[in-house]
Amino acid sequence: MTRVLAALVLVAGVAAAQDAAPEAEARYYALIAELRCLVCQNQSIAESNAPLAADLREQVRAQIAAGRSDAEIIDFLTARYGDFVRYRPAFEGMTVLLWLGPFVLLLAAGVVAVLFIKRSRRAPAPVAPDSQRLRALLDEKRP
Amino acid sequence: MIAELGHIALILALGVAILQATLPLYGLRRGDERAVAAARSGAMTQFALVLLAYVCLSLAFANSDFSVIYVAANSHSDLPLMYRLSAVWGAHEGSLLLWVLMLAGWTLAVSIFNRNLPANVTALVLAVLGAISVGFLLFMLATSNPFARHFPVPAEGRDLNPLLQDPGLIIHPPMLYMGYVGFSVAFAFAISALLSGRLDTAWARWTRPWTTAAWAFLTLGVTLGSWWAYHELGWGGWWFWDPVENASFMPWLVGTALIHSLAVTEKRGLLKSWTVLLAILAFALSLLGTFLVRSGVLVSVHAFATDPARGVFILIFLAIVIGSALTLYAWRAARLSSPGELNFLSREGLLLFNNVFLAVAAFAVILGTLAPLVAEAFGHKLSVGPPFFNLVFPLLTFPLVILVGFSQRVPWKQGVFAETLRAVRWPALAAVVAGTALPVLLQDRWSWGAAAGAVLALWAMVTAVQEIWRRVRARSTVAEGLALVPRAVWGMSLAHFGLGVFVLGISQVSSFGAERDVRLAPGASATLGRFEFHLEAVKQTRGPNYDADVGTVRVERNGRAIATLHPEKRLYRAQQSVMTEAAVDHNLLRDVYVALGEPFDNGDWGIRLYYRPMMRLVWLGGVLAFLGGLLAISDRRYRLAQAAAAAARESTAPAVA
Amino acid sequence: MKVRFLVPAGALAALVVLFALGLTRDPSKIPSPLIGKPAPAFNLPTPEGGRLDVDSLRGQVVLVNFWASWCTPCLEEHPLLMELARSGVKIVGMNYKNDLPAAQQWLARHGNPFSVIAQDQDGRVGLDWGVYGVPETFVVDASGVIRHKHVGPLTRAAWQAEIAPLLPSS
Numbered sequence: 001m002t003r004v005l006a007a008l009v010l011v012a013g014v015a016a017a018q019d020a021a022p023e024a025e026a027r028y029y030a031l032i033a034e035l036r037c038l039v040c041q042n043q044s045i046a047e048s049n050a051p052l053a054a055d056l057r058e059q060v061r062a063q064i065a066a067g068r069s070d071a072e073i074i075d076f077l078t079a080r081y082g083d084f085v086r087y088r089p090a091f092e093g094m095t096v097l098l099w100l101g102p103f104v105l106l107l108a109a110g111v112v113a114v115l116f117i118k119r120s121r122r123a124p125a126p127v128a129p130d131s132q133r134l135r136a137l138l139d140e141k142r143p
Numbered sequence: 144m145i146a147e148l149g150h151i152a153l154i155l156a157l158g159v160a161i162l163q164a165t166l167p168l169y170g171l172r173r174g175d176e177r178a179v180a181a182a183r184s185g186a187m188t189q190f191a192l193v194l195l196a197y198v199c200l201s202l203a204f205a206n207s208d209f210s211v212i213y214v215a216a217n218s219h220s221d222l223p224l225m226y227r228l229s230a231v232w233g234a235h236e237g238s239l240l241l242w243v244l245m246l247a248g249w250t251l252a253v254s255i256f257n258r259n260l261p262a263n264v265t266a267l268v269l270a271v272l273g274a275i276s277v278g279f280l281l282f283m284l285a286t287s288n289p290f291a292r293h294f295p296v297p298a299e300g301r302d303l304n305p306l307l308q309d310p311g312l313i314i315h316p317p318m319l320y321m322g323y324v325g326f327s328v329a330f331a332f333a334i335s336a337l338l339s340g341r342l343d344t345a346w347a348r349w350t351r352p353w354t355t356a357a358w359a360f361l362t363l364g365v366t367l368g369s370w371w372a373y374h375e376l377g378w379g380g381w382w383f384w385d386p387v388e389n390a391s392f393m394p395w396l397v398g399t400a401l402i403h404s405l406a407v408t409e410k411r412g413l414l415k416s417w418t419v420l421l422a423i424l425a426f427a428l429s430l431l432g433t434f435l436v437r438s439g440v441l442v443s444v445h446a447f448a449t450d451p452a453r454g455v456f457i458l459i460f461l462a463i464v465i466g467s468a469l470t471l472y473a474w475r476a477a478r479l480s481s482p483g484e485l486n487f488l489s490r491e492g493l494l495l496f497n498n499v500f501l502a503v504a505a506f507a508v509i510l511g512t513l514a515p516l517v518a519e520a521f522g523h524k525l526s527v528g529p530p531f532f533n534l535v536f537p538l539l540t541f542p543l544v545i546l547v548g549f550s551q552r553v554p555w556k557q558g559v560f561a562e563t564l565r566a567v568r569w570p571a572l573a574a575v576v577a578g579t580a581l582p583v584l585l586q587d588r589w590s591w592g593a594a595a596g597a598v599l600a601l602w603a604m605v606t607a608v609q610e611i612w613r614r615v616r617a618r619s620t621v622a623e624g625l626a627l628v629p630r631a632v633w634g635m636s637l638a639h640f641g642l643g644v645f646v647l648g649i650s651q652v653s654s655f656g657a658e659r660d661v662r663l664a665p666g667a668s669a670t671l672g673r674f675e676f677h678l679e680a681v682k683q684t685r686g687p688n689y690d691a692d693v694g695t696v697r698v699e700r701n702g703r704a705i706a707t708l709h710p711e712k713r714l715y716r717a718q719q720s721v722m723t724e725a726a727v728d729h730n731l732l733r734d735v736y737v738a739l740g741e742p743f744d745n746g747d748w749g750i751r752l753y754y755r756p757m758m759r760l761v762w763l764g765g766v767l768a769f770l771g772g773l774l775a776i777s778d779r780r781y782r783l784a785q786a787a788a789a790a791a792r793e794s795t796a797p798a799v800a
Numbered sequence: 801m802k803v804r805f806l807v808p809a810g811a812l813a814a815l816v817v818l819f820a821l822g823l824t825r826d827p828s829k830i831p832s833p834l835i836g837k838p839a840p841a842f843n844l845p846t847p848e849g850g851r852l853d854v855d856s857l858r859g860q861v862v863l864v865n866f867w868a869s870w871c872t873p874c875l876e877e878h879p880l881l882m883e884l885a886r887s888g889v890k891i892v893g894m895n896y897k898n899d900l901p902a903a904q905q906w907l908a909r910h911g912n913p914f915s916v917i918a919q920d921q922d923g924r925v926g927l928d929w930g931v932y933g934v935p936e937t938f939v940v941d942a943s944g945v946i947r948h949k950h951v952g953p954l955t956r957a958a959w960q961a962e963i964a965p966l967l968p969s970s
Contacts, residue, residue, distance in 0.1 A: 080928060121485070519825055
């Protein structure tokens with residue numbers, strides 16, 4: 001539990017990140033927030049103070065400094081640790097369902113709602129709520 | 144003895160719950176009024192017994208009775224009394240007891256406030272609540288007895304998880320559970336509607352205040368959880384899309400859909416089967432959350448110590464309760480037909496689309512939360528984190544904020560397009576102008592995201608105020624107008640205003656938030672944006688059950704001192720665990736947040752600096768929504784509904800007798 | 801009964817099956833993407849002053865064990881490693897982020913199951929192999945391909961069920 005509790009500083013990345021160019025620094029913070037620490041419960045390597053997280057931050061920093069792109073850095077890590085390290089699932093294979101599922105459902109639900117409205121407007125003799133309520137009370141009086 | 148007393152009280156409560164779940168059903172079938180009436184006395188007795196058990200556990204904590212395993216595992220004689228009492232719900236067993244206490248409390252409230260409802264409705268509702276209580280009491284007694292003792296008795300306890308030694312944690316879980324458990328009342332009403340086949344506007348009117356109350360507490364609980372995580376976890380975040388957070392957010396989304404669909408069912412008698420389904424699902428997702436948090440199937444920062452046996456029990460319980468509810472639904476829902484015309488441009492039409500977006504948003508959260516589990520079943524390993532949710536969720540929910548401004552101006556049944564446009568043109572214009580100007584005025588910077596968020600937020604806020612103003616203006620004097628606005632409208636407008644405040648906060652903090660990790664020697668300083676941070680010193684102090692390094696950080700803005708902050712890094716002695724206590728200077732426009740990191744060998748300190756613009760608005764929005772919910776349930780309409788039901792019952796009484 | 805009203809119950813049934821499956825698995829276990837791939841290249845110093853590279857692993861099935869003297873769970877699997885080494889299994893010891901003298905002292909005290917030791921001082925090779933917590937044990941076959949990875953202390957049960965079948969029966 002203890003390693004979950006303590007949310008500490010990125011010791012390794014600190015000194016170096018300070019002198020880095022602002023753009024590289026922004027990339028560094030954005031990337032480490034999207035990479036998952038493997039030994040922690042559910043923390044990014046930015047949040048974790050586990051030694052492994054410090055190593056991975058150092059890797060990210062060094063690779064940014066070496067001019068690698070974000071995609072290359074992520075590929076580097078997934079080749080070693082698997083898709084588990086990326087908090088942003090890749091858009092490929094099964095995960096397409098994950099990314100598009102909500103929007104497909106939104107479309108489907110929208111169509112159902114529209115059909116529902118159309119059908120209700122064709123429905124015979126709308127019952128006003130008041131008369132309906134009256135009827136409910138009348139029903140109750142008829143045991 | 145106290146622990147045994149508590150244990151016996153729980154066993155008795157289980158017996159009472161079984162009677163409460165079965166006798167009323169028997170009574171309704173056989174026409175035995177005494178058996179039907181047993182529901183109410185059962186509710187009272189059960190509450191008294193569970194409260195007794197709860198008090199016993201609290202006393203065991205207050206007395207530091209380490210012969211009780213649960214107390215020994217979660218308390219310490221140095222722990223301040225306040226935290227000893229809140230430690231009751233600091234881990235699995237005790238939090239389950241709190242859950243059962245809340246359930247008994249809600250049941251008691253139903254039995255008291257629904258005195259005037261038809262006896263058969265109340266009896267059915269109480270029986271369903273009793274059945275849920277049976278499940279939880281069995282769960283506690285079979286797998287998670289908080290009163291179990293051990294021998295030899297340890298001289299000292301292992302202390303409460305330091306993460307939970309925070310004022311936020313004293314109130315966050317009770318509020319959250321109030322919400323979770325509160326949805327059981329809407330669930331019970333839904334079951335009673337399915338069983339009795341009676342679902343009319345009166346049913347909706349009885350169900351609404353309970354649902355709104357549960358929703359309001361859940362809103363506050365989630366808000367407090369976010370606020371607590373921000374302060375206590377020390378990395379400046381306020382929502383991590385962690386499975387446990389999502390577990391509280393899923394029922395919130397469905398509950399929000401439910402309070403809106405209930406409005407349609409009450410006012411127009413439409414969407415009945417959908418409303419019933421939402422009522423079942425809101426509670427189902429509360430149970431699902433319990434399962435996810437306590438079974439260990441997903442990896443979370445906040446997970447309880449997990450135990451597969453508990454997971455199996457909750458899963459079976461969930462399958463039985465929700466499975467039978469949904470089977471009943473499949474069997475009876477077709478009878479809940481709602482004849483009636485529904486137009487696109489009508490309040491119910493817009494509320495239908497509100498439900499579409501909320502349901503799909505809830506689905507997206509469920510999908511993202513469970514996707515790792517699905518992948519695992521197929522032999523893959525997957526993480527779904529903030530980048531997924533932060534992209535998908537706003538896309539699915541921003542239409543809701545647009546809808547909210549319209550739905551208040553569009554009348555029930557049939558709106559007129561031109562009239563609607565005319566009514567909203569000034570609010571819309573004001574929102575667009577002020578919203579686009581806001582980022583530039585406050586930040587000297589442009590950001591499409593921040594501007595779009597501000598426009599949406601101001602739109603929700605302005606239209607909420609306009610709704611009140613419109614009603615006030617219709618009267619001769621302002622005072623009279625204000626007095627005549629129904630509380631339900633005050634509540635709705637306040638909650639919608641809160642939504643705007645929340646959206647404003649989120650859009651600004653996520654667009655302009657900044658952070659930096661620096662290494663400072665005492666006496667040195669660092670800058671973040673317009674702020675300058677001087678680390679003056681780091682000193683050691685001693686707290687009741689921890690030792691701490693306390694930093695003194697002077698914060699200046701453009702050379703002018705604005706605050707002196709004292710971030711702490713605590714070592715809790717009993718568990719030897721390190722905690723960061725972030726120090727925050729805040730006003731409505733911005734938070735400046737400093738967290739102490741690791742010391743370096745040469746005396747330097749690693750320090751995390753955060754700038755969080757409009758951070759407070761995120762929680763303020765949640766608090767306003769909570770207050771709005773409370774205002775809405777105090778509306779006299781609901782008391783009138785009770786009175787009407789009472790009158791109806793009086794008039795039918797002779798016929799029954 | 802209309803079919804559409806059955807949808808929620810069906811969804812629940814699917815979820816319950818999913819959760820039941822989930823309860824049988826340990827979510828903290830992370831499978832390695834390197835299984836079935838050639839072992840990542842390395843070239844590390846040995847305590848004797850030589851170098852060990854990935855090609856020298858070829859020719860027979862070897863266990864590659866990442867360990868350290870500071871790692872308490874490593875002591876747990878140590879007797880089993882000793883036993884395996886005695887029975888003729890070739891085990892390569894990767895001294896992970898650990899000083900050589902400390903490692904040698906530890907081996908002198910508890911016995912040395914390794915046929916050869918490589919010094920991964922900065923953990924860089926560990927990173928290439930996807931190590932996230934010592935001890936970790938890889939099975940590399942005669943052609944230099946990783947066949948299996950075991951995370952945590954090696955147990956007899958895991959050995960018999962998962963690793964022994966990968967070795968040529970001798």
